[in-house]
Amino acid sequence: MYLLKPFRKLIKAVLPAVLFGMLSGTALAQSADKFFPKSDLMPIGSYYYPEQWPHEYWARDIKKMAEVGFDFTHFGEFAWAFIEPEEGKFDFAWLDEAVELAHKNGVRVIMCTSSPTPPAWLAIKHPEILMVNELGVTMQHGSRQHISWSSPVYREYVSKMVTAVAKHYANDKRIWGWQLDNEPSHYGQYDYSPAAQESFRRWVKNKYQNIDTLNKVWGTAFWSIRYSSFDQIRIPNPKELIAQPSPHAVLDFKRFSSDEVTDFLGLQYNILRKYIQPEQWITTNLMPEHTPVDPTRMTNLDFVTYTKYLVAGYDKGIGPQGFRMGSPTSIAYANDLFRSINGTTGVMELQPGQVNWGKFNPQPMPGVVRMWIWHAFAGGNKFVCNYRFKEPLTGGEQYHYGIIGPDGVTPSTSGLEYIKVIKELKSIKPYYQPDAKMPKAYQVKQAAVIFSPDNRWEQDNQPQTYQWDYESHLMRYYGALKEFGAPVDVITEAKDFSKYPVLIAPAYELLDAKLVERWTKYVENGGHLVLTSRTGQKDRNGKLWEMKWAEPVYNLIGAKIPFYDLMPDSVQGTVKMNMKTYRWNTWGDILDPNPGTETWATYTNQFYAGRAAVINRKLGKGTVTFVGPDTHDGALEKDVLKMVYSQAGIATGNLPQGVIIEWRDGFWVGVNYGPKAYQVPIPATAKILIGSRTLNTASVVVWKE
Numbered sequence: 001m002y003l004l005k006p007f008r009k010l011i012k013a014v015l016p017a018v019l020f021g022m023l024s025g026t027a028l029a030q031s032a033d034k035f036f037p038k039s040d041l042m043p044i045g046s047y048y049y050p051e052q053w054p055h056e057y058w059a060r061d062i063k064k065m066a067e068v069g070f071d072f073t074h075f076g077e078f079a080w081a082f083i084e085p086e087e088g089k090f091d092f093a094w095l096d097e098a099v100e101l102a103h104k105n106g107v108r109v110i111m112c113t114s115s116p117t118p119p120a121w122l123a124i125k126h127p128e129i130l131m132v133n134e135l136g137v138t139m140q141h142g143s144r145q146h147i148s149w150s151s152p153v154y155r156e157y158v159s160k161m162v163t164a165v166a167k168h169y170a171n172d173k174r175i176w177g178w179q180l181d182n183e184p185s186h187y188g189q190y191d192y193s194p195a196a197q198e199s200f201r202r203w204v205k206n207k208y209q210n211i212d213t214l215n216k217v218w219g220t221a222f223w224s225i226r227y228s229s230f231d232q233i234r235i236p237n238p239k240e241l242i243a244q245p246s247p248h249a250v251l252d253f254k255r256f257s258s259d260e261v262t263d264f265l266g267l268q269y270n271i272l273r274k275y276i277q278p279e280q281w282i283t284t285n286l287m288p289e290h291t292p293v294d295p296t297r298m299t300n301l302d303f304v305t306y307t308k309y310l311v312a313g314y315d316k317g318i319g320p321q322g323f324r325m326g327s328p329t330s331i332a333y334a335n336d337l338f339r340s341i342n343g344t345t346g347v348m349e350l351q352p353g354q355v356n357w358g359k360f361n362p363q364p365m366p367g368v369v370r371m372w373i374w375h376a377f378a379g380g381n382k383f384v385c386n387y388r389f390k391e392p393l394t395g396g397e398q399y400h401y402g403i404i405g406p407d408g409v410t411p412s413t414s415g416l417e418y419i420k421v422i423k424e425l426k427s428i429k430p431y432y433q434p435d436a437k438m439p440k441a442y443q444v445k446q447a448a449v450i451f452s453p454d455n456r457w458e459q460d461n462q463p464q465t466y467q468w469d470y471e472s473h474l475m476r477y478y479g480a481l482k483e484f485g486a487p488v489d490v491i492t493e494a495k496d497f498s499k500y501p502v503l504i505a506p507a508y509e510l511l512d513a514k515l516v517e518r519w520t521k522y523v524e525n526g527g528h529l530v531l532t533s534r535t536g537q538k539d540r541n542g543k544l545w546e547m548k549w550a551e552p553v554y555n556l557i558g559a560k561i562p563f564y565d566l567m568p569d570s571v572q573g574t575v576k577m578n579m580k581t582y583r584w585n586t587w588g589d590i591l592d593p594n595p596g597t598e599t600w601a602t603y604t605n606q607f608y609a610g611r612a613a614v615i616n617r618k619l620g621k622g623t624v625t626f627v628g629p630d631t632h633d634g635a636l637e638k639d640v641l642k643m644v645y646s647q648a649g650i651a652t653g654n655l656p657q658g659v660i661i662e663w664r665d666g667f668w669v670g671v672n673y674g675p676k677a678y679q680v681p682i683p684a685t686a687k688i689l690i691g692s693r694t695l696n697t698a699s700v701v702v703w704k705e
Contacts, residue, residue: 032281032302032303032342032343032344033343033344035177035279035281035302035344035382036344036382036383038432038434038665039429039432039434041377041425041428041429041432041665042376042377042381042382042383042384042425043071043072043108043382043383043384044069044070044071044373044383044384044385044386044418044421044422044425045070045071045072045073045074045107045108045110045383045384045385045386046065046068046070046073046074046385046386046387046388046389046403046418047073047074047349047385047386047387047388047389048061048062048065048073048074048075048098048388048389048390049075049078049079049388050075050094050095050097050098051078051079051082051094052392052395053390055094057408058097058098058101059101060408060409061389061390061404061408062098062101062102062105062107063105064404064409065102065105065107065389066105066106066107068403068411068415068418068419068422069419069422069423069426070107070389070422071107071108071383072107072108072109072110072176072383072385073102073107073108073109073110073389074109074110074112074179074348074385075095075098075099075102075109075110075111075112076095076111076112076113076114076165077112077113077114077116077117077179077181077182078114078116078117078144078182079095079112079114079117080114080115080117080118080119080161081117081119081120082094082095083095083114083161083164083165084119084161084164085119086121087121087122087125088160090161090164090168092165092168099111099172099174099175100174102174103174108174108175108176109174109175109176110175110176110177110178110179110385111165111169111175111177111178111179112178112179112180112181112182113158113161113162113165113178113179113180113181113268113272114161115147115158115161115162115180115181115184115264115268116144116145116147116181116182116183116184117144118141118147118154118157120141122157123140123141123146123147124141126153126154126157128151128153128193128194128195129147129148129151129153129154129157129195130146130147130148130193131145131146131147131148131186131189131191131193131196132148132191132192132193132194132196133189133190133191133192134189134190134192134237134238134239135239136192136239136240138193143396144182145182145183145184145185145186145187148191148193148195148196149184149191149196149260149261149263149264150191150193150195150196150198150199150200150260151193151195152195154195155264155267158264158267158268159267159268159271162268162271162272163271163275166271166272166274166275166276167275169276170275170276170277171277173277175276175277175280176280177280177281177282177283178272178276178280178281178282178283179282179283179284179285179305179348180265180268180269180272180282180283180284180301181264181265181268181284182284182285183285183286183287183307183349184261184264184265184284184286184293185261185286185287185291185292185293186291186292187291188291188292189292190235190253190257190292191257191260192235192237196235196260197234197235199256199260200233200235200253200256201230201231201233203252203256203259203260204230204233204252204256205230207252211227211228211229211230214227214230214233215227217248217541217543218246218248218249218252219246219248219543220246223243225246235253236249236250236253247458247461247462247542248541248542248543250457250461251454251457251458251461251541251542254292254453254457254461255454255457257292257293258292258293258294258297258453259297261292261293262294262297262298262300265284265298265300265301266300266301269282269300269301281302281303282301282302283301283302283303283304283305283346283348284298284301284304284305285304285305285306285307285348285349286298286304286305286306286307286338287306287307287308288306288308288333288334288337288338289471294453295337295338295341296337296341296451296453296492297453298341299341299342302342302344303341303342303343303344303345303346304338304341304342304345305338305345305346305347305348306334306338306345306347306348306349307347307348307349307387308330308331308334308347308349308350308351308372309349309351309355309358310325310326310327310330310331310351310372311323311324311325311326311351311354311355311358311361311362311364311368312351312355312357312358312359312360312361313358313359313360313361313362314358314359315327315330317658317673318657318658318673318674318675319658319674319675320675321365321675321697322673322675323362324362324363324364324365324368324698325364325365325368325371325673325697325698326368326372326673327673328479328482328657328658328659328660328671328673328674329475329478329479329482331372331375331376331379332375332379332478332482332488332660332662333475333478333490334347334379335375335376335378335379335380335381336379336449336478336488336489336490337451337490339379339380339381339489340489340490340491340495344382345380345381345382346381346382346383346384346385347376347381347383347384347385348385349385349386349387350372350373350376350384350385350386350387351364351369351372351386351387351401352369352386352387352388352401352402352403352412352414352415352418353369353401353402353412353413353414353415354399354400354401355399355400355401356397356398356399356400357397357400361399363413364414365697365698366413366698367417367698367699368698369414369417369418370417370418370420370421370700371671371672371673371698371699371700373417373418373421374421374669374671374690374700374702375660375669375671377425377664377669378660378662378664378669378671379662379664380664386403386418388400388402388403389402389403389404390402390403390404390408391404391405391406391412393406401414402415403415403418424690424702427689427690428667428689428690428702431666431667431687431689431704432665432666432667433665433666436665436666438487438663439663439705441651442485442487442663443487444501444650445484445485445486445487445501445502445645445650445651445652446486446487446488446489446499446500446501446502447481447486447487447488447489447500447501447502447503447504448488448489448490448491448495448497448500448502448503448504449474449477449478449481449488449489449490449491449504449505449506450491450492450493450503450504450505450506450508451474451490451491451492452492452493452508452510454510454540455470455507455508455509455510456470456471458509458510458538458542459507459509459534464566464587465566465586465587467569467585467586468586468587468630470506470507473506473507473532473533473630474506474507475634476630476631476634476637476638477504477506477530477532477634477637477641478490479634479638479657480634480637480638480641480642481502481504481641482655482660483638483653483654483655483656483657484641484642484645484652484653484654484655485652485653485655485661486502486652486653487662487663493505493515493518497518497519497522497527498522498525498527500527501527501528501648501650502527502528502530502641502644502645502648502650503519503522503527503528503529503530504529504530504532504641505519505529505530505531505532505535506532507532507533507534507535507630508531508532508534508535508536509534509535509536509537509538510538510539510540510542511535511536511538511539511540511552511553512539512540513552516536516552516553516556519556519624520555520556520619522622523556523619523620523621523622523623523624524619524620524621524622525620525621525622526620526621526622527622528622528623528625528644528645528647528648529622529623529624529625530624530625530626530627530640530641530644531553531556531557531624531625531626531627532626532627532630532637533564533587533588533589533627533628533629533630534564534587534589535550535553535626536550536551536552536553536561537549537550548560549561549562549563550589553626556619556624557591557597557615557617557624557626558593558594558596558597558615558617558619558624559591559592559593559594559597559612559615559617559626560591560592560594561589561590561591561592561628562590562592563590564587564588564589564590564628565587565588565590565606565608566585566586566587566588567585567586567606568585569585571585572584572585573585573588573603573605573606573629574603574604574605575601575602575603575604575613575614575629575636576601576602576604577600577601577602577613577614577636577639577640578639580639581604582601582629582631582635582636582639583631583632583633584629584630584631584632584636585632586630586631586632587629587630588603588613588628588629588630589626589628589629590603590608590611590612590613590628591611591612591613591614591615591626591628592611592612593612593615593617594617596617597615597616597617598615598616598617599612599614599615600614600615600616600625600640600643601613601614601636601640603629612628613627613628613629614626614627614628614629614636614640616643616644616647623644623647623648625640625643625644627640655678656674656676656678657674658672658673658674658675659671659672659673659674659678659695660673661680666704667689667702667703667704668682668686668702668703668704668705669700669701669702670691670695670700670701670702671695671699671700672695672696672697672698672699673697673698674697675697676697677694677695677696677697678694678695679693679694679695680693680694680695680701682701682703683705685705686703686704686705687703687704688701688702688703689702689703689704690702690703
């Protein structure tokens, strides 16, 4: 047990945090596959807001929805003022009529709770429910997501509203499933309201039990920050402080914020489950990008779905027209992350065309909306829902595309693409085989990337260089795997590692002895582990180890890490591997390998030229690779992974950047986000169901072997 010796003094400090994580909802949920027959493949639906449109349009619109081919629709997420127009007086007559219109037209309903949009009477009567931003400004009625998840008053009113909705539709078989709230995230902002302040104090008191423990973990001896009571604790708000707050306090606040929304949704889930049918599922929809919310914590729901908008001026994609298509890894990553939480996911909001809120709002490339839907199918999604059916004429989302244009009857350009995909999905149903098995040549490439919100939050707060970005670093490895044609799961460390031939833990700064031991056993049993920059520097609370730099991983990687380097963006570091030179300047761990550890790459400039940059060692039946530098173009990362696969005896593909090929339920699916056509190596004996071997830009091919 030599591996554990450096940790013995730290066990008592680490164990409470580990136990707290186990008790705060991080246990794995059971799969929700039971809700979705595989033979349905992937039903497609669309949002509709009956309360937003004149009553005389409802019958026409929902009939049109059925004619288009939509399997389901989505009611009620922003309708609280219509469901409860006065306190305690609930009106379901209008919603009942809309549900019945859907049913008569063969359209199933996802019913929503309206918690992101309280009515004006509630905000006026109880202004204490409102969120306060980092500048101390209280959010006001007039938009959405402006409330505090921590407010006990708000939770009381939400509970009453959800109970009323649940009771009313308790035995209604026209309801397919339920969505809680809508994108609960505060859109990247944090809540500093009095209710949040009080709830945060309770959270840290529950975690640390006594104030001395908190002072020790938070390092409050420095700058005389020390607290004598939990009542003195305030949320660490950088806008209120003249210098940086304790990084340990910041990490705890981000954990708290995610736990708070998880608990808020759990409150609604428990109410619904008391009344609704067991065959009805309950989910929420989240955005995979930077938000205060950790989707992997939401194991208290049946499953979690995602929202995805790829073309809004923020993601330039690949090539000169990439801004019209988005990144090839955007949907892919969301698929692999959300599906891995409990084995089931869906796309609750998929961009239908141009939007109104982007940095700029280009027209998507013709065919790309269709490609996005097929990409969602390829990733195993149980359904896709676009936002929204009709383009709004008034309100805060003017200019946001719908499936039907502003005249209310004519399909938009993307609406026509949805109609095409619905027909295509129907055309491949006869080829579905319930006993289809993943091909062995594909399965053997299986990899997992460990996603850690704690590490993301910690590094967002202490990047050490403005160029560092945790998710970009992770994506360099994830993107390489997709170019290899490998199936990928994006998992948390709570998952079982043993089924993955290759396991990548990017920038795993926060860890403990137990995780290092699990990694070691994984490798000894034949796994191939890749660790990267920043790994092993701190304990779970963000404290630097009282030992050599990153020493907890030394025995595992077979090397020491004496120091790291960061450089300005105008200076390029160089690394050589297999006679090829790579450039970096964001982060570089300098490595001193032990005897028996192989050096794969060396630094070739700066004062440490000649020292190891990438190392590899055999351990038991497997291998460990450590990649010291972080590059911008990902070329080094890709080539290192190629060597790892080669060493493991696993063949890799070499797809061009932008092309993704996945296998799902017996179907192969290829999509192309790149600027050039690609000749897909489809076997001559295969049956092409959709498209052709020539996979053009923004195009799709589907085949069976």
